[in-house]
Amino acid sequence: MAAAPTLAIADWKSLAASKRESNYNKIPTEWRLPSSLTSHISSTSNSSVLDIPEKSGLLTRQELEITENYDAWALTQLIAAGKLTSKEVTIAFCKRAAIAQQCVNCLTEIMFDEAIARATQCDEYLKKEGKKMGPLHGLPISLKDSFQVKGSQATIGYISFLSHPPSTTNSTVVDILFRAGAVFHCKTNLPQTMMTADSDNNVFGRTLNPNNPSLTAGGSTGGEGALIKMRGSVLGMATDVAGSIRIPALCNGIVGFKPSAGRIGFGGSIAPGRLGSPTAIPPVIGPEATSVRDCELVLQTIIDSTPWDVDETVLNIPWRRLSSPKTPLRFGLIRGHPQRPLHPPVARILHTAATQLKEAGHSIVLLDDQIPDLYTCTMLSFKYFLLDPQKTPVKHIQASGEPWVPSIPTCALKELEGWQPSLDELWDMNVQRMGVVRRFRELYTENRLDAVIMPGYQATAVPHDTFGVPIYTVIQNLLNYPAAILPYLKAEKALDEPFFKADAAYEPPYNPATFENAPGALQIMGKPMLDEELIQILKVVERDLGTAGRGRALE
Amino acid sequence: MAAAPTLAIADWKSLAASKRESNYNKIPTEWRLPSSLTSHISSTSNSSVLDIPEKSGLLTRQELEITENYDAWALTQLIAAGKLTSKEVTIAFCKRAAIAQQCVNCLTEIMFDEAIARATQCDEYLKKEGKKMGPLHGLPISLKDSFQVKGSQATIGYISFLSHPPSTTNSTVVDILFRAGAVFHCKTNLPQTMMTADSDNNVFGRTLNPNNPSLTAGGSTGGEGALIKMRGSVLGMATDVAGSIRIPALCNGIVGFKPSAGRIGFGGSIAPGRLGSPTAIPPVIGPEATSVRDCELVLQTIIDSTPWDVDETVLNIPWRRLSSPKTPLRFGLIRGHPQRPLHPPVARILHTAATQLKEAGHSIVLLDDQIPDLYTCTMLSFKYFLLDPQKTPVKHIQASGEPWVPSIPTCALKELEGWQPSLDELWDMNVQRMGVVRRFRELYTENRLDAVIMPGYQATAVPHDTFGVPIYTVIQNLLNYPAAILPYLKAEKALDEPFFKADAAYEPPYNPATFENAPGALQIMGKPMLDEELIQILKVVERDLGTAGRGRALE
Incomplete structure (x- = not known):
């Protein structure tokens, strides 16, 4: 096959500029922020922009109330009860998403007119x-760019995909959410x-972290993370x-459920690479949200719709309604890996x-010395990501x-430089993976664990292009265990100091001022296939850590 | 790695002979058949040997009753109620298995002493x-040689595995059955x-079909098929x-559930090839039995034991107790493929x-012209089986x-001669497979099908080494849909004649005399992951075809 023609640099830059301009034009003039509010925001500024929606004066009192005080669960209740209309809720979130976009550059496709x-x-x-049309009646939902929505593009940030026409079909999950009453x-x-x-x-540029624009918003679903933290959406x-x-969830300070x-x-998602990977690590779809019960709401809604009838990539496993688990619970605890020591916060x-x-x-069982080496597991996982000859x-x-964006080389493993995948090694990789899965299964069984608590990353959100390899999140994909991020506390120099170790090789480097007030988080990993159980365990943790009601939800 | 030393031919022959002699010595002298009963049996004789257990006079009236009149479900009831002892049931089945072995050569490891x-x-x-110890309390169960049982070998018929010591651990499924009370x-x-x-x-030789020793007993679980048909076991x-x-089930005339x-x-099974295959077609474990409810009994017992706590190869999906499905049902019907036209019976x-x-x-929806090409699907499947460089x-x-046994070259696809697997093609194979899965999913959804009825093979059991490629059974593995064989009717020249097509290229050739009285069968394919639903559908089919009670079970 002949190589596709390469555009001149000027061409790709103008194509991208034109796409961004067309996006900007979809923000109504009256929702545009004055430069006095935004000109100080950059990838090196460190003041939170979370107050700009209110400061902008663009949102009415009611619109501030709608966007700030409820989670998705509460909003669907209010809409269903006729206390709010979907239209006023949608306008409020469109307006706030427009503001978020102007602050932290989190959007790709703007569909405000269609949504209203x-x-x-x-x-x-x-x-x-x-x-109601369904359980999500009238609720605005945002989508990572890789989902297809009829009439919108899905370029997933490739310049070469800018020539693709708008989608003519929805991803199956988009269809399902639509039938359940969602507004995109x-x-x-x-x-x-x-x-x-x-x-x-290179199409849309960089999303900034609304808590501190000098820090990464995380990825790959980072636009969602920043948008939801800005409350330009409550569910993505x-x-x-x-x-x-999970990375954007912990970087921005929201809930994420894998x-x-x-x-x-x-079905119908746009992949960044080739289809048909023989990987042992399939990608998964899940919510970013502001409460655990919103994760439950959307997963339950999708799985209740018998998606296996319309999408052969789904396992036919009904969603089980569970009550609260028997407490106390037994948690494993993983406190880090020598090659990626935890930052003090x-x-x-x-x-x-x-x-x-x-x-x-609850019981806490320390697992640090009993688990397989997480760094080795990361290398194995990254090989699975490099299987396409x-x-x-x-x-x-x-x-x-x-060109490549600067972040790409920062998350490569030097050990894999020049590594070429082979079918023969793939067999050995699968055996190696099965050993890791076996060990974790044994640890859960021997210790009668309900879940494992661990960091989602060795740091809070870090400066742009310094995140590196995600050894604390990829392990759950290698295992295919469900896992979630719950926001919890924040970096506070004074409190963190006792946890500083002078001899630790922090990566990226730890300078308390850089991270001050960055959101904190916990990662909680459940048992394989028991997503329903993990949701219930997360509710117990939310309750016992006093973080429930983060969505300031109606009860 | 240096090649393992090659034995001289005389060596492997004597090793095999010694293993077979050691096996024969495990049959008590008083259970040995006189040559007058067995000398006429060979791979070219065509008289049923199903009457030999009774004719031999080795079994008491009670032992004939025990081995012939009940399925596993009924036997466990009788043992639990104290109406039979496990010991008398076990002795009866050991005796009958010994007779079966002398007639059709179906056993590898003999564990009569341990069982008693x-x-x-x-x-x-x-x-x-x-x-009771558990739901299978006191029930004799037979196992394909690839399962490991402490103290017995698991050579799976490789001469080179004869040097392996006896197993020191059980396969996880063997452990589970043992804890449920089973006797092996x-x-x-x-x-x-x-x-x-x-x-x-070359270790154990060939298993013959007890209905007609000139026909194949099928494979790969053919020893089980022949043993169960001889009622030397009711559950394997x-x-x-x-x-x-499924192939041994249809060849011998018993039930098989994949x-x-x-x-x-x-966990802990012995594989005939390399571990770690990146195949899209994982092997599965299931029962061969004499009734659908026995398949349900054993699957439910295993899955109820929370096997995921002891075996990381299991999906954590509890067994659902279902009542009878709403009838009438909607069945798809597949009547064959032009390259493997159905033999008249x-x-x-x-x-x-x-x-x-x-x-x-019930409704029947003809699918012949709507399904993907089964021959092409078989080629794709066989590529997955050849992935080991x-x-x-x-x-x-x-x-x-x-040497290779004569059957091996007969089931190779000429189109794949010289085909070498590559990582690059594996990606394309996975895309091709997903297209097949999508098409079947669409057919089930569009036609609101509960299940699909189709042949398990184009013929009944066929002469040895003529079975060829199994295009009607491999498709369910490619799809990962559950499927079962139910025995139904038998080849009868007079009735079959109207179905003879003079222009059909029957493969293997059709000569009515060769197949007369060979067992007939249906294959019924369910929906992915809905094994429980398929069990219930099979019970409806058993009832409506009048084949229930085949195990002559107590009700």
Whole structure:
């Protein structure tokens, strides 16, 4: 096959500029921020922009109330009860998403007009039929750019995909959410190739962290993470093959839930690479959200729809309604790996959580010395990501002549430089993987564990292009265990200091001022296929750590 | 790595002879058949040997009653109620298995002494504790040779594996069955490499079909098929990657159930090839039995034991207790493929079943022209079986100098001669496979099908070494859909004649006399992961075709 023609550099830059301009034009003039509010924001500024939506004066009191005070679960209740209309909710979130976009560059496709029209239909349906379209009736939902929505593009940040026409079909999960009553108001930014933790590409540019724009918003579902933290959305659909749901959740300070593979179908999604990978690490779809019960709401809604009838990538496993688990629970605890020692705030936050859970009566079993080497597991995982002899993502880049974004080389493993995949080694990799899975299964069984608590990363959000390899999130993909990020506490120099170790080789370097006030988080890993159990365990943790109601939800 | 030393031919022959002699010595003298009963049996004789157990006079009236009149479900009831002891049941089946072995050469490892000792323990436990060890309390179960049982070998018919010491651990499924109260009385024969449909190897020789020794007993779990048909066992554990549970079931006239992959764990089984295959077609474990409810009993027992706690190859999906499905049902019907036209008895039996099910009120939707090409699907499947660049099974053969058994070349696809696997093509194979899966999913959804009825093979059991490629059973492995064989009717020249097509290229050739009275069968394919639903559907089919009670079970 002949190589696709390479564009001149000027060409790709103008194509990208034109796409961004067309996006900007979709923000109504009256929703545009004055430069006085935004000119100080850059990838080197460190003041939170979380107050700009309110400061902008663009949102009414009611719109601030709608966007700040509820989670998805509460909003669907209010809409269903006629206390709010889908239209007013949708306008509020579109407006706030527009503000978020102007602050942290989190959007790819803007679908405000379509969303408001759809919301109006939802309201009319409710009025006429006297019932909801479905469990998500009238709720605005945002989507990672890799999901397809009829009429919008899905370039996933490749310049070469800018020539693709708008999608003519929805991804199956989009269809399912639509039938459940959802309103789609925007798609969100992601990294070039989706295989790095900075949501930066040559089409849409870089998403900044709203807590501190000098820090990464994480990736690959980083646009979602920043948008939800800005409350330009309360619920977004994300994907995860090495941490892409969870990294943005921990960087921004929201909830992220990575289900077991096969629970949610990948039908009709746009892949950054070649289809048909013989990998042992399939990507999964899951929510970024502001509460655990919102993760439950969306997973339950999708799986209740019998998605296996419309999508052969789904396992036919009904969603089980569970009540609260028998407590106290038994948690394994993993406190880090010598090659990626925990930054003081992360060590302190993990320690505080474990202590608090122990005080609540739960058991904590230290696993540090019993688990397989996480760094070796990461190398194995990365080999699975490099299995394509045709290096298709490289071709997608070369097709336009666009350069690599700076983040890409930062998450490569030096040990794998020059590594070429082979069918023969793939057999050995699978045997090696099975050994890792066996060991974790044994640890869960021998210690009668309900879940494992561990960091989602060795640091809080870090400066752009310094995230490196995600050894604390890729292990769950290698195992195919469900896992979630819960936001918890934040970096506070004074409290963190006792956890500083002078001899630790922190990577990236630890300078307390850089990270001050960055959101903290816990990662909680469940048992394979028991996504329902993990949701219930997370609710117990939310309750016992006092972080429930983060969505300031109606009860 | 240096090649293993090759044995001289005389060496491997004497090794095999010594193993067979040691086996024969484990049959008590008083259970040996006079040559007057067995000398006429050979791979060219065509008289049924099913009457030999009774004719031999070795079994008491009670032992004939025990071995002939009940299925596993009924036997466990009788043992639990104290109406039979496990010891008398076990002795009866050991005796009958010994007779079966002398007639059709179906056993590999003989564990009669261990079984009787274990049965005695079961009886004592029941007496002392006043309760069963578990749902399979006291029940003799046979196992394909690839399962490991502590103290017995698992050579799987490779001469080079004869030097392996006896197993020091049980396969996980064996452990589970043991804890549920099972008694293991023997292991059963299989083909060299397990990848052909004649259970023939250089260690144990060839298993014959008890209905007609000139016909194949099928494979790869053919020893089980012949043993169960002889009623030397009522329940056996088998494996299936291309039809290995189902082919022996249809050849011998028993029930075989292939579950969805991952429902039953493969931990501790002996593989005929290399571990770690990146195949899209994982092998599965399932029962060969005499009734559908016995398949349900054993699957439910295993899955109820939370096998995922002890075996990481199991999906954590609890067994769901279902009641009878809402009838009438909707069945798809596949009547064959032009390259493997159905032999007249199979065409007639399928037609009769479809007619009878229609008369019982069910709907039948003809799918012949709508499904993907089964021959192409078989080629794709066979590529998955040839993915090992090291050709490990060849090494296992070469290590001893033993020759290939004649059946091996008969099930190779000429189109794949010289085909070498590559990582690059594997990606394309996976895309091709996903297209096949999508098409079947669409057919089930569009036609609201509960199940699909089709042949398990184009013929009944066929003469030895003529089975060829199993295009009607490998498709369910490629799809990962559960499927079962139900015995139904038999070849009858007079009735079959109207279904003869003079222009059909029957393969293997059709000569009515060759197949007269060979067992007939139906294959019924369910929906992915819905093994429980398929069990219930099979019970409806059993009822409506009048074949229930085949195990002459107590109700």
